[in-house]
Amino acid sequence: MTKAIKAVMIEKMLTHLKHLSTEEQELISALFFKGKSERQVSREIGVPQRSIHGRKIRILEKLKKFMEK
Numbered sequence: 001m002t003k004a005i006k007a008v009m010i011e012k013m014l015t016h017l018k019h020l021s022t023e024e025q026e027l028i029s030a031l032f033f034k035g036k037s038e039r040q041v042s043r044e045i046g047v048p049q050r051s052i053h054g055r056k057i058r059i060l061e062k063l064k065k066f067m068e069k
Contacts, residue, residue, distance in 0.1 A: 009067075016066035024059045031056060 042049040
């Protein structure tokens with residue numbers, strides 16, 4: 001993937017992040033922009049790591065659908 005294509009994809013993804021709930025945005029931000037692990041986030045908010053993983057997968061699927069439009 002070229003840098004130009006990657007930049008366009010990132011721009012498109014950032015645009016679609018705005019369509020997520022605040023909680024979803026915070027989780028994606030913690031995992032992908034702040035570099036926290038699922039385990040770290042689970043400890044911070046008191047939710048099992050498996051729940052964090054499931055939420056992440058659902059959010060990424062939602063973003064994928066937004067980007068396909």
